[in-house]
Amino acid sequence: MNILILTGQFGMGHVVAAQAIEQEILRQDPTASVVVVDIVERCAPQLRRLVYGCFDFTVNYCSGVYNILNRMAGHCSCSPMKRTMVQKVDQMLYDSQADLVISTLPLSSQYISAYKQTTGSSIPLYTYVTDIEAHNEWIAPETDCYFVGDESTRQQLLRRGISPERVVVSGIPVRQGFHPVPRPVDGPRELLVMGGGLGLIPHADTLLSALVATPNLHVTVITGKNEALRRELQQAYPSFTVLGYTDRVAEYMAKADLLLTKAGGITTFEAIHAGTPLCLLRPFLMQEEANARYVEQHGFGTVLWQKGYEVETLLALLQSPEELADMRQRMAVSLRSLDLVTPLDYFWQSRRKAAC
Template sequence: MKIIILTGKFGMGHMTAALAVKQQIDNSHFNADVEVIDWLDYISPRLANKYYSFFHFLVNKGRKIYNIRYRLLENKKTDQKPDLNAIFKKCFTKLMDEKKPDIIISTLPVCSQFMSMYKEKTGSCIPLITCVTDITGHSEWINKNTDFYFVGSPSVTDKFISKGVLPDKIFETGLPVRLEFLNNDFFKSTNSKDLRHILIMGGGLGMLPKTFNFYESLELLPNTKVTIITGKNNGLYERLKDRYQNITVLGYVDNVYDYMKQADIIITKPGGITTFEAIYAEVPILALNPSLQQEIYNAQYIQKMGIGTIIHGNSKQCLEEIEKMLDYCHLDYYKSNIQKLKGQLSKYKLTKVLEMTICEGNTLANNGFKNIYQPIREDYNINEKISFNIR
């Protein structure tokens, strides 16, 4: 069986999700050839580099424009056509002819859109599974020829249903994380109460505060060790490395789970995948000044579920929030909520849904899925009410 996972590097969340899904399938008990394809890189590596550079520029310098576009399309009609579809749809047909997949899994909206168009045009019965990589009900994820949706929370399910998606097509699997995060024995406390560990991450694009005041404040925290992962922000890495005695600065790393293992709290831009990695690592989250619209929704989810809080403001206000969370009474509260949520997610593993979906193959006989997986909605013990409506 040939499985293609389509993705892209708009940030690293989509690609990280794709690699996590591949890892979980490879570790499952059935024989499947799984390939992850960066859709833009497949079309043209040169074009991909230009697109990704522009996206990086947009989220760093043009966030207002990005958010305006996001909101305009958020509650528009579903089954949206991808940008430049007249040009790229031929490339997609070439991809399908070349790879001849039995199943398509998409972690990027545009890939789901192209696959839906391909199925419409050709009458193909190849199953399309869309894995939504943020806690969002954005219309760009919804296409009429998608067979299954993997989503992170009941709020996304509710939003999708309100937009016409059949409940039987939606499974609240949580967002996919690497196997290292699914090892329940891996994350055991190695810290003493005499020394606290803070992990700061800016995501794949390294979107972290640029002013020294923030880091100087962290340096002054007593009995605290700080590790900063700057991702691909090489400029910030060069500015911060070896500057502070109690702060360790790293660039892009592949073993984030090693650092989460030792952390008491994580300060980060609240990407969807990072949020669920923290849940599985049982580490409370301080969502750092969320500015992109999907980050804002992810941060709302963090706060509503009681697994962390949001930091807004200057370095002094941030420091106050950090010190408040590091109080062990607060840590216990957040960790208790995380453990409840993690316990629910562990009952409905993405791999179980994937295995059942793949075993069903092209028949898509999913009548039994709802009865098995829908109870997760009733099992949530934490009140989650998030509105995605733009006012």
């Protein structure tokens, strides 16, 4: 069976989700042929640096502009160069001989949907929504199944007319290796600080400076691909463990008593799988606001909403083992409620129904 997973580097979350899906498929069927493709790099390689560069700049320095553009896209779904991209998709599907297409990116879902509408193709399209908020861009008319993170996301899709049998509440996909391990009762508390793939840690100086003087606390900071920030923090906080990009995130998360991070969908569910309570930085991107409220409502962590009280809130949580234990318990209960249907399960179930 040939499976094509489409993604893009608008942040690292979509790519990490694609990697997690690939791992799950190969675990279930080692004979499957799975190819992960960056749709921008494959279909518009000459625009790759411009597209991703503009995205990174906007998120880093113009988050307000990003949110405005995101809201506009929600009111009028726009897939640029649709006619040209349909031709590119046709060639890509021919080259891959795909039996199934999985998308972790709204743009690729829109392009595959446009391809199916234009050509009459019946190739199955499954979309993984990588945030709790199902933004309108995720809705592509020719999507056969949506895999979503929470029941609230499912309800959003149902209100938009998606039939219940086409929505699976499976959680946002997480790579293998994220699972709880026993935490030592004694010893220093372990705080893990992460800024996502772009290394965005708002108000880092204020928070980290306060943590330096906190007794019985060890801090590990992962800055992702932000090498400039890694060097800066390494020099400013020699007592901390400061890392750049690493493939050992699961290991660091497993031994942390608390994770201080942005409210990204992937990181949130990695923490839930690892049983690591969350302290979320105040969101500044609109999709992160929904993720943060999800964490708060389910009792998986706390959100630093109130300016000026970030340090106080963070330290109070670190010094409350009972509250942290309750958060870990809530995470474990939530995982048991997820639907275990995988893309392969859904594919073969659909084939059997069609044959009847």
